[in-house]
Amino acid sequence: MRQTEPAAQAGPVEGHRVTTGKEVRVGIIGYGTVGRATAEILTHNAEEIRSRTGGIALRVTRLCRKTGGGVESGPSGIAIESDWKKIVEAGDVDIVVEAIGGTDTAYDVVRASLENNKAVVTANKALIARHGDQLFALANERKLPIGIEATVGGGIPIVRAISDALSADRIQAVYGIINGTCNFILTKMEGEGLEFGEALAQAQAAGYAEADPSLDIDGLDARDKISILARLAFHGAVLPEQIPAMGIRQVAATDFHYAGRLGSTIRLVASAERAANGINISVRPWLVRRDSMLAKVDGPNNAIFLAGERAGTQMFYGQGAGGGATGTAVLSDVVQIARHLGQNRRSPNAHLGFQHSGPLPLCESSRPVSWYLRLTVRDRPGILAHAAQAIAQQGISIDSVIQEPHMPKEKLSFVITLEPVRESVVQKAVAAINQLEFMIEPVLLLPMVSAAG
Amino acid sequence: MRQTEPAAQAGPVEGHRVTTGKEVRVGIIGYGTVGRATAEILTHNAEEIRSRTGGIALRVTRLCRKTGGGVESGPSGIAIESDWKKIVEAGDVDIVVEAIGGTDTAYDVVRASLENNKAVVTANKALIARHGDQLFALANERKLPIGIEATVGGGIPIVRAISDALSADRIQAVYGIINGTCNFILTKMEGEGLEFGEALAQAQAAGYAEADPSLDIDGLDARDKISILARLAFHGAVLPEQIPAMGIRQVAATDFHYAGRLGSTIRLVASAERAANGINISVRPWLVRRDSMLAKVDGPNNAIFLAGERAGTQMFYGQGAGGGATGTAVLSDVVQIARHLGQNRRSPNAHLGFQHSGPLPLCESSRPVSWYLRLTVRDRPGILAHAAQAIAQQGISIDSVIQEPHMPKEKLSFVITLEPVRESVVQKAVAAINQLEFMIEPVLLLPMVSAAG
Numbered sequence: 001m002r003q004t005e006p007a008a009q010a011g012p013v014e015g016h017r018v019t020t021g022k023e024v025r026v027g028i029i030g031y032g033t034v035g036r037a038t039a040e041i042l043t044h045n046a047e048e049i050r051s052r053t054g055g056i057a058l059r060v061t062r063l064c065r066k067t068g069g070g071v072e073s074g075p076s077g078i079a080i081e082s083d084w085k086k087i088v089e090a091g092d093v094d095i096v097v098e099a100i101g102g103t104d105t106a107y108d109v110v111r112a113s114l115e116n117n118k119a120v121v122t123a124n125k126a127l128i129a130r131h132g133d134q135l136f137a138l139a140n141e142r143k144l145p146i147g148i149e150a151t152v153g154g155g156i157p158i159v160r161a162i163s164d165a166l167s168a169d170r171i172q173a174v175y176g177i178i179n180g181t182c183n184f185i186l187t188k189m190e191g192e193g194l195e196f197g198e199a200l201a202q203a204q205a206a207g208y209a210e211a212d213p214s215l216d217i218d219g220l221d222a223r224d225k226i227s228i229l230a231r232l233a234f235h236g237a238v239l240p241e242q243i244p245a246m247g248i249r250q251v252a253a254t255d256f257h258y259a260g261r262l263g264s265t266i267r268l269v270a271s272a273e274r275a276a277n278g279i280n281i282s283v284r285p286w287l288v289r290r291d292s293m294l295a296k297v298d299g300p301n302n303a304i305f306l307a308g309e310r311a312g313t314q315m316f317y318g319q320g321a322g323g324g325a326t327g328t329a330v331l332s333d334v335v336q337i338a339r340h341l342g343q344n345r346r347s348p349n350a351h352l353g354f355q356h357s358g359p360l361p362l363c364e365s366s367r368p369v370s371w372y373l374r375l376t377v378r379d380r381p382g383i384l385a386h387a388a389q390a391i392a393q394q395g396i397s398i399d400s401v402i403q404e405p406h407m408p409k410e411k412l413s414f415v416i417t418l419e420p421v422r423e424s425v426v427q428k429a430v431a432a433i434n435q436l437e438f439m440i441e442p443v444l445l446l447p448m449v450s451a452a453g
Numbered sequence: 454m455r456q457t458e459p460a461a462q463a464g465p466v467e468g469h470r471v472t473t474g475k476e477v478r479v480g481i482i483g484y485g486t487v488g489r490a491t492a493e494i495l496t497h498n499a500e501e502i503r504s505r506t507g508g509i510a511l512r513v514t515r516l517c518r519k520t521g522g523g524v525e526s527g528p529s530g531i532a533i534e535s536d537w538k539k540i541v542e543a544g545d546v547d548i549v550v551e552a553i554g555g556t557d558t559a560y561d562v563v564r565a566s567l568e569n570n571k572a573v574v575t576a577n578k579a580l581i582a583r584h585g586d587q588l589f590a591l592a593n594e595r596k597l598p599i600g601i602e603a604t605v606g607g608g609i610p611i612v613r614a615i616s617d618a619l620s621a622d623r624i625q626a627v628y629g630i631i632n633g634t635c636n637f638i639l640t641k642m643e644g645e646g647l648e649f650g651e652a653l654a655q656a657q658a659a660g661y662a663e664a665d666p667s668l669d670i671d672g673l674d675a676r677d678k679i680s681i682l683a684r685l686a687f688h689g690a691v692l693p694e695q696i697p698a699m700g701i702r703q704v705a706a707t708d709f710h711y712a713g714r715l716g717s718t719i720r721l722v723a724s725a726e727r728a729a730n731g732i733n734i735s736v737r738p739w740l741v742r743r744d745s746m747l748a749k750v751d752g753p754n755n756a757i758f759l760a761g762e763r764a765g766t767q768m769f770y771g772q773g774a775g776g777g778a779t780g781t782a783v784l785s786d787v788v789q790i791a792r793h794l795g796q797n798r799r800s801p802n803a804h805l806g807f808q809h810s811g812p813l814p815l816c817e818s819s820r821p822v823s824w825y826l827r828l829t830v831r832d833r834p835g836i837l838a839h840a841a842q843a844i845a846q847q848g849i850s851i852d853s854v855i856q857e858p859h860m861p862k863e864k865l866s867f868v869i870t871l872e873p874v875r876e877s878v879v880q881k882a883v884a885a886i887n888q889l890e891f892m893i894e895p896v897l898l899l900p901m902v903s904a905a906g
Contacts, residue, residue: 042621049620054804157613169494317768318768327763339804350508353505
């Protein structure tokens, strides 16, 4: 980053304890929850940060919000600008923090920042999941770093864990709970016996779900995140659209009853794992043992498991969203870039693996798992016989059949659990069951993962 | 590291896919579990590693074991030398991995490596806990990196989490289970109802405990580790000897019965947290809720909690020891150093905070907690009255009294739990109780920490 060698300061900055006289200047574009928290933490923890950088001071010099106007709430009192182009072209900005969200303007912001020889830090998962390849190609060409720690898992340092901590290991799988909204809703349903709609309303009231919650509850946010994690772990490209995603709309209060009888609960899990012929990636609800670590993750928290061939399985747990956690993650990248600013780094993003542009080969999981099937039917004699026959035709063994008492005959649900079998096989049985005339709605099919977490 | 600019290679290394033609050479001193695993992983995962370094190849060029003789088991077939001085002075070594253990020769090895302008990576907690200040002072003077990720928590990237991920946050506390041997023993006692001695024998048989297990079971290993974590988190020096450490010898099978009746279990926890007048640090067994994350950590695993002012509380879980996990951590530092080798890094260790040489002010915890007191007595009338009086005299309220049925009168134990109070106050009551003539052994005093994990 010779091009943006920060201006050496002759004297002390902010009046105290600057020893090396260096300063790195940060421009923040987007001044919502994340942008605001980033500015606030940077100012509030200036001393802590300086002690981590070997004496380099960080300072917010520019702020931008679409609507413009007003000044920063902290002691700096910087005017908030409305034109992001001024920030990416500013002579007094070394690092641009992109905190707009979305993929249109945000793409232009990151691109223009790099073209103006500025390092970039972003919390924008949708942008990196879709356009990471192009943006990292440009950044690598210009030897400029892009920091993406905040794109997944809020304050949980999962990007570092994959790219730095396991840099010498062969990663087998990365999976976990990476959407706090869904986890809040599922733990509400579990704890209070609520139906999905009631729990969603509570999540909206608590500020954990948007007015249009579909990005979260249909698994699309988790899909963006797992595409980034898979990219980092397995060094190949996978677009979100390629990843099968099932959200939590279909999960009902009755599923928690059945799960409870199976010693389990339900969590939305995003997963990417090595399989025989490539990588298996999915976002879907899992039935997990009540005594597992995954089941312990409640409310809006995240937990990410990382299985290395040599390091074994690690778990990282914490707040997956919110200004404090996400701002801390943004700043962890800002600090790391600041440490290296002014050095001619050969390939500042090599550890992230975006330079490997081939697509990841996607395939079915090689691991047979047990399955939970909830059937919702109009009751009449012979239902179980028909369903069992569809299952037997695929050579699958039934492990148990459970039915709650006192259910209305016009809409009755029961659960069949199956012994371990591959998904492609169980899906054939499910397709056959869905054709049966007594079915009111499609089978809810959940993997039962006992070993994980 | 201009001084040790690695030799540029004209052609491919090991015959394939080297694009930048750079190679970084590693000398490993100490060829036991960790040294051997490090060499093996480095060779086995050469391709993965190269993809993380932007094309720099890592190669083991020297191996040293006190006894010398033989060759490396992998494909390199390097001769194993006996004189470590040859490795630290070798022209074909850029990074020295110190994997001897102990603090005498290891200190000389690290010092001599730095004096010969070589970067160092070590897994040696005892060395860094005691001599980190001197070694980092020398390293900083010479602008050479020392990697210490493997000193705490095996493969868990807790050093990075504190120093990189939370570099912009103010850390409030770091605590957790960081001795796998004790955790193995405690979970054996919990799960199988064993007495301490029986569980220790099983740990020794399983290879989790040494013939002389005192470093582990008396909390001394955990004390070394928490002194390093406190140093990283709070940027001040604390020697292991300054930290009060209680091991698990006093914990008996009966304590797990009582803990169970309190919905809890027992874990050895090392903790460092901000308090009103400094930092409170300790190693001791805690009574933890059965449904807590700490209670879920079983066998030889580790779990470390990190509470940041803005990032909230995170937990990191994984294998705390073993060649695979520790070797991966060693290599994560080797890879990170290799990425920067040949660059004139201003202060390569600034993030670790060893440049702040002032001592940490140690003090009592500001947080009142509940307490578990197990009294072992010769039974006679009036015992509870005397104990209760000693407690009342300190103004402490008793929460419950529990006694298992059918105990021998000549050695009977019962438990008193107390409402939240500071340790200095409860210690006065314990001192008074220990003076009572019916006491057979000193009170076992454990904090009951409900909020944590």
